[in-house]
Amino acid sequence: MMSRILIVVFLGALAVAPMVMPPYFLTVLIPFFAYAIILFGLNLLFGYGGQLSFGHAMFVAVGAYAAATSYSVLGVASFELMLGVAVLAALCIGIPLALIASRFTGIFFGVLTLSFGMLFHSILFKFYNLTGGESGMRVPRPTLLGMELEAYNKIGFLTGPFYYYCLILLILLGYLMWRLVRSPYGLHLSASRDNPVKALYLGVRVRWVRTVAFVISAVYGAIGGVMLGVLTGLADPELSYWTHSGHLVFMTILGGFQQFLGPAVGALVMILVQDQLMAETEYWRFFVGLALAIIVIVLPGGILGGLRRIKFKQKETKAHEDATQRRPARSTA
Amino acid sequence: MNFVTSILLAGLFQAAVLFLVAAGLQLIFGVQRIINLACGSVYALGAYFGITFTNWALAQGLPAHYFPLALLVGGLLIGLVGIPMERILRLIYRRPESFQLVLTFALVLMIHDIIHFFWGADPKQLGNLAMIYGSVTIFDVTMPLYNVMVIVLALIVAGGMAYFLGHTATGKVLRATAENHETSAAMGINVSKVFLLVFTLGTALGTVGGALVIPTGVASLEMGVELIVKAFAVVVIGGLGSMKGAAVGAIIVGLLSTLAVFTYPEVDTLAIYLIVIGMLIWKPSGLYGRVAA
Amino acid sequence: MRTQPSAALRDPLLEARNVSKRYGDFVALRDVSLSVNNGEVVSIVGPNGAGKTTLVNTLTGLFVPTTGEVRFLGEKLADNDIVKLSTQGLARAFQLVNIFPDLTVRETLSVAAGSYSGLRWRMMQNFRHNNAVQTIVEEIAQAFGLHTSLDVLSSALPHGKRKLLDVASALALHPKVLLLDEPTAGVSTADKYGIMETLLAAAKKMNVGAIMLVEHDMDLVSRYSTRIIAMQDGAKIADSPAAEFFQNEEVLSIVVGKASH
Numbered sequence: 019m020m021s022r023i024l025i026v027v028f029l030g031a032l033a034v035a036p037m038v039m040p041p042y043f044l045t046v047l048i049p050f051f052a053y054a055i056i057l058f059g060l061n062l063l064f065g066y067g068g069q070l071s072f073g074h075a076m077f078v079a080v081g082a083y084a085a086a087t088s089y090s091v092l093g094v095a096s097f098e099l100m101l102g103v104a105v106l107a108a109l110c111i112g113i114p115l116a117l118i119a120s121r122f123t124g125i126f127f128g129v130l131t132l133s134f135g136m137l138f139h140s141i142l143f144k145f146y147n148l149t150g151g152e153s154g155m156r157v158p159r160p161t162l163l164g165m166e167l168e169a170y171n172k173i174g175f176l177t178g179p180f181y182y183y184c185l186i187l188l189i190l191l192g193y194l195m196w197r198l199v200r201s202p203y204g205l206h207l208s209a210s211r212d213n214p215v216k217a218l219y220l221g222v223r224v225r226w227v228r229t230v231a232f233v234i235s236a237v238y239g240a241i242g243g244v245m246l247g248v249l250t251g252l253a254d255p256e257l258s259y260w261t262h263s264g265h266l267v268f269m270t271i272l273g274g275f276q277q278f279l280g281p282a283v284g285a286l287v288m289i290l291v292q293d294q295l296m297a298e299t300e301y302w303r304f305f306v307g308l309a310l311a312i313i314v315i316v317l318p319g320g321i322l323g324g325l326r327r328i329k330f331k332q333k334e335t336k337a338h339e340d341a342t343q344r345r346p347a348r349s350t351a
Numbered sequence: 352m353n354f355v356t357s358i359l360l361a362g363l364f365q366a367a368v369l370f371l372v373a374a375g376l377q378l379i380f381g382v383q384r385i386i387n388l389a390c391g392s393v394y395a396l397g398a399y400f401g402i403t404f405t406n407w408a409l410a411q412g413l414p415a416h417y418f419p420l421a422l423l424v425g426g427l428l429i430g431l432v433g434i435p436m437e438r439i440l441r442l443i444y445r446r447p448e449s450f451q452l453v454l455t456f457a458l459v460l461m462i463h464d465i466i467h468f469f470w471g472a473d474p475k476q477l478g479n480l481a482m483i484y485g486s487v488t489i490f491d492v493t494m495p496l497y498n499v500m501v502i503v504l505a506l507i508v509a510g511g512m513a514y515f516l517g518h519t520a521t522g523k524v525l526r527a528t529a530e531n532h533e534t535s536a537a538m539g540i541n542v543s544k545v546f547l548l549v550f551t552l553g554t555a556l557g558t559v560g561g562a563l564v565i566p567t568g569v570a571s572l573e574m575g576v577e578l579i580v581k582a583f584a585v586v587v588i589g590g591l592g593s594m595k596g597a598a599v600g601a602i603i604v605g606l607l608s609t610l611a612v613f614t615y616p617e618v619d620t621l622a623i624y625l626i627v628i629g630m631l632i633w634k635p636s637g638l639y640g641r642v643a644a
Numbered sequence: 645m646r647t648q649p650s651a652a653l654r655d656p657l658l659e660a661r662n663v664s665k666r667y668g669d670f671v672a673l674r675d676v677s678l679s680v681n682n683g684e685v686v687s688i689v690g691p692n693g694a695g696k697t698t699l700v701n702t703l704t705g706l707f708v709p710t711t712g713e714v715r716f717l718g719e720k721l722a723d724n725d726i727v728k729l730s731t732q733g734l735a736r737a738f739q740l741v742n743i744f745p746d747l748t749v750r751e752t753l754s755v756a757a758g759s760y761s762g763l764r765w766r767m768m769q770n771f772r773h774n775n776a777v778q779t780i781v782e783e784i785a786q787a788f789g790l791h792t793s794l795d796v797l798s799s800a801l802p803h804g805k806r807k808l809l810d811v812a813s814a815l816a817l818h819p820k821v822l823l824l825d826e827p828t829a830g831v832s833t834a835d836k837y838g839i840m841e842t843l844l845a846a847a848k849k850m851n852v853g854a855i856m857l858v859e860h861d862m863d864l865v866s867r868y869s870t871r872i873i874a875m876q877d878g879a880k881i882a883d884s885p886a887a888e889f890f891q892n893e894e895v896l897s898i899v900v901g902k903a904s905h
Contacts, residue, residue, distance in 0.1 A: 121632075124448045129386075136624055197770070206759075209747065216738065220814070271453060304463075307457040310453065
């Protein structure tokens with residue numbers, strides 16, 4: 019299949035990139051890995067589950083702060099430990115929130131998750147003794163698989179071993195998500211999105227599948243947060259601000275929600291463009307908003323959705339041409 | 352007694368402004384079933400434009416005593432921005448809810464930078480104009496007369512809304528449309544005109560609220576986003592779609608928020624978020640709401 | 645026609661005991677008692693607004709009765725857990741077409757088949773590769789003539805096929821009792837008999853114990869029902885075997901006089 023080949027080629031290009039691309043470009047790609055993971059999680063909740071969260075960024079912050087705390091409390095800077103603590107934190111925070119939020123859908127879910135996110139943001143500021151308040155917390159450079167890797171300087175580390183580690187994480191987590199959405203559970207989740215009442219009548223435990231989706235998306239978000247934390251060296255409270263959640267939604271829609279790779283595409287486009295955009299003008303939010311508005315109105319399927327439509331149109335025209343060239347059949351199917 | 356009265360009065364002032372914004376939200380939701388995430392943004396627009404317009408009016412020779420009039424007029428004028436906004440939102444009325452939310456969020460981003468572009472990033476204020484009327488002492492507590500005026504105005508608006516919706520022909524049309532879009536259209540009601548009117552009116556309530564709050568505070572780029580959670584708290588507590596809910600919710604949030612500020616200032620925003628979450632858990636449809644989650 | 649009686653099920657399979665449903669002052673259901681037994685095809689008829697759909701909603705756990713109780717397989721519907729009911733064998737189709745717009749026919753049927761096979765928490769296996777699920781899907785699709793459309797999006801199906809899909813997905817649950825709410829609504833006169841025959845044949849094949857259907861079309865009702873219940877203004881006004889029902893002039897005039905097609 020064409021798309022599979024493209025994916026392999028793309029991943030191959032990513033694998034080879036550190037050898038050919040300048041370090042600056044590579045440091046732009048790592049956020050892409052992080053955001054792709056975060057958005058795989060959000061897409062499960064929003065694209066497949068139909069629940070639009072405006073507070074998802076809080077889990078990204080959870081991840082970053084978990085990374086920082088695992089060092090400040092345990093004294094050890096290990097990437098695996100950071101990931102472990104982040105996943106644990108995401109579960110501890112995500113499960114109760116999921117249980118509350120999954121009772122709702124639509125607007126209420128949006129407002130509730132918005133409130134959760136801003137509550138977390140508030141807490142990060144108020145308890146500044148623990149969290150560093152406005153300045154955040156430092157995330158040190160961690161060991162990878164126990165290795166110090168002293169030979170690498172900061173840039174070398176980020177664009178070398180860390181880059182590959184993140185790429186592998188992306189592939190693993192992406193594959194896991196792929197299996198998940200194609201499973202009976204994933205199907206039940208999609209059913210709950212399309213028509214919750216009918217889904218109930220077909221034996222779908224709507225509330226539970228939504229809860230599980232929320233928790234999984236929280237874990238993915240936290241893992242991405244750890245990666246971002248290590249990259250920037252900082253756990254920043256602004257990570258949990260609601261506009262950051264909005265950006266996550268934007269990237270998902272840009273690439274095409276309800277498509278598996280949509281968010282990844284959106285993340286890539288956004289990361290490449292945002293860098294340029296932010297350099298050009300300080301009013302980049304306006305253009306992001308404008309792009310979002312245009313997409314929502316004109317191309318709700320996002321980039322991948324648009325491509326799909328073109329593909330189907332081509333199929334349709336071809337089928338039509340085929341049909342008109344043959345003699346008319348006796349009856350249509 | 353002093354303490355309670357101060358909180359009451361300060362809280363009522365907050366409640367007055369919150370009510371204006373919430374009434375706008377409720378009106379729009381009640382009739383059009385749209386939740387306008389950009390309500391905070393128009394509130395900010397009202398504040399900034401209010402300052403500019405008032406300064407201009409004063410420069411034109413308007414006596415300082417009449418500044419609230421300038422604010423009101425300025426607020427109403429910028430409220431017309433609701434018209435193009437409605438036109439944009441109209442394009443996706445039939446789409447799923449989440450898209451509406453996303454589109455209004457896009458508007459938030461755009462308006463944020465529009466404000467930034469025209470007014471810059473520094474907070475703005477209107478100087479000491481609020482004190483022109485001096486202060487008034489009620490039950491041993493002093494507060495600027497201006498604040499009392501705003502409270503009175505909010506009461507007038509509340510009364511006016513109640514009368515308008517309950518007893519006028521247009522009000523009946525609005526209520527009919529709110530009940531059922533299709534039936535109203537079938538009865539000859541021009542639903543798009545109604546939507547335009549409602550959205551603009553709702554937006555204007557928000558801009559006026561923003562304009563009126565300015566003399567006692569500061570216009571900043573973040574004020575819109577901060578307001579949204581408070582406005583939603585009001586709507587969640589009062590119940591979606593209910594004007595009465597907007598009033599009661601505004602009073603509760605205004606008082607609680609003021610109480611927090613007076614006692615544990617750090618807890619202010621935290622308290623609001625917790626109230627919203629608590630309310631959604633306990634009674635998702637709010638005190639007077641008619642919409643189930 | 646009768647459906648195959650399912651073995652070892654005690655009658656009545658589904659019953660309502662003095663069920664009333666009130667919304668404030670409005671009484672939607674007025675002290676309704678009825679039962680559905682193995683092998684029956686019970687039709688519910690009545691003018692618009694008689695409360696037929698409310699009755700179906702209450703019998704299937706969507707609405708809680710204000711007074712009275714509903715029993716399925718002898719057990720009271722205590723917590724209105726629709727999912728539990730679906731696993732115990734109560735399935736329904738809807739009056740207005742109710743499908744999953746973004747799922748294909750295969751996926752829709754697999755949702756139900758997955759529930760039936762107890763696979764709802766399987767998270768790593770591709771549902772397309774699960775034999776248990778796909779066997780059920782193929783079987784049902786064949787029975788409903790949907791096997792050529794298996795990979796078509798539900799939203800792309802014509803109206804008639806959507807209605808069939810709605811019922812087919814309910815049947816994939818292997819229910820003991822199937823409730824259909826106007827299964828031929830919006831279908832042309834030429835097609836409606838075909839659809840009913842398909843439905844009933846499929847139900848027989850799937851060993852459904854009893855069928856209850858809400859129907860306006862008296863032709864279909866007379867041809868296919870074993871028993872007919874008539875409703876008016878939320879109350880039951882008749883409950884008798886089909887032949888007897890059509891002797892009752894008074895009830896007929898109420899039902900037929902105001903029924904719309």
